[in-house]
Amino acid sequence: MTLWLGVGIVGIAVILAIGTNWIGFTNPNEQDLGASLLAPSVAHPFGTDELGRDILTRVLHGARIDLSFGLITTYVSLVIGMFLGALAGYFGGVTDTVLMRVVDTVISFPFIVLILAIASIVGAGLLGAYVGVLVVSWALYARLTRGEMLVLRETQYMMAAETLGLPVRRIIFVHAIPNLLRANLVFSMSDIVLNILTLAALSYLGLGVRPPTAEWGTIIAQGQKYLRTAWWISTLPGIVVVLVGVGFALIGDGLADRLGEDVTGAA
């Protein structure tokens, strides 16, 4: 139930994001100065901003940037982190020590501080946000996978695989990885939410996506000036962000129930 509700919410969001041009929400930057700061109505369900731009169109176009950011950063980190964590857990020794000290270091920074520091090197913008989040978020997957690998290594079928003299590559990729994937997939769902919220926060601070590009953080930030007179500019897009986040979180809870994994402590 939980799982399918989550899949439904995320599915609708993805379909709307992909199909936004086909259903008539074509130009997020189309201005209509005669229709500025209009309250929500049938013509503009989310209202308009100070330049008369339709907020709903902007939110739908923003969804493309935010959803792809969340999915790409999360799953690239998952692949990198899982690979390194599996190696560290399997081989132990120096590989393990060095890798885990690096993980400890990445985790010791408040994530937003490290991401901001990296963005200050790469330059503020979408690219800086991608690099910053990728540099930070693989570490939790590596730590999670390493821990799981330490347990997995002692199981009978892993020992059997070793006794049979299978090549290490085969043991790790064919026998271990499928079993390590479960916990990582469950954790990835809350990570997607975190990464989307991070991009929105960076853009809100003026260090991520720049206006006039429509992105959830920039839309909410631009509405702050009009909070008193045009409350809808900031509030309604925020509700969309929350709903999408809840959708991913529900998928995570549903997967956790189904796969019998509880990784709430991993974050």
Next chain:
Amino acid sequence: MFAYIGRRIIQAIPVLIIVTLVAFALIHLIPGDPVKIMLASRATPEAIATVRHQLGLDQPLPIQYLRFLGGALRLNFGNSLFLRTSIGPIIAKRAKDSLALLVFSVLVSLVIAVPMAIISAVRRNRPTDHLVRMFSTFAFAMPAFWTGLLLVLFFALRLRLFPTSGLGEGPINYLRSLTLPSITIGFYLAPVLLRSLRASVIETLSAEFVEAARARGLSERRVLFKHVLRNSLIAMITVLGVNVGFLISGAVVIENIFALPGLGSLLVSSILARDYPVIQALTLVFGVTVIVVNLLVDLSYAALDPRVRL
């Protein structure tokens, strides 16, 4: 006990060193000449040479690192390029306000999370539990800066109970100006604490000593308050320790929304101004803070729970 403390401190040292290296490396990772980028339109050859010398960038790298490290140990981070004053005192002054905000925020999130976690654990899989879990899912998905704006809209603009931004003078106005930011961060941190605490209370509820207390005929209320809660206190300290980085991340963003003159708003304004010496100093301060807090948590954990020391 002392062996454990020693071991734990020695473990923290390599991470501390890498953290200083990361902060040090920032300025050298900038593509191009950092001095030119920092000076932008004021980059005359003489100015570049002066600033380069001022920052010690004309020295060999190992010497630069040692000077950075030596300075950091004495909390001397050099001068800010834009504020044109020494960085150490600015950080010290702003750290006080940031710390007040963090303490207030942690209190708010505990007030939200602890009762909910207990109710949710005791009434596990019943409607109350589902409600609490729904709250935590929604709170987790809320962008903190958006929550902050909603609070401003209702409590500052409509009801005029709190200021919209800035720090107030005098103790009462000071607390009033920190209230909305702290509630914002409280709601951001609460779901994370709530989940871990709920799990730990559920675990304690099925522990043998709880069974034993029940078997001795103690009332359910006494079992809960005397035995279960006391053990969950240890879990609470750990959960707070693990999430201190997450907490600070939230505070960095929220300080900016409410224009609070703390370390988080300093970090963002320094990045916008490309004031790299300040960015380096703050990266180091934030990193070291998290390491030290985690160390203290582990040590207090050992003091509270003798099993850890084994």
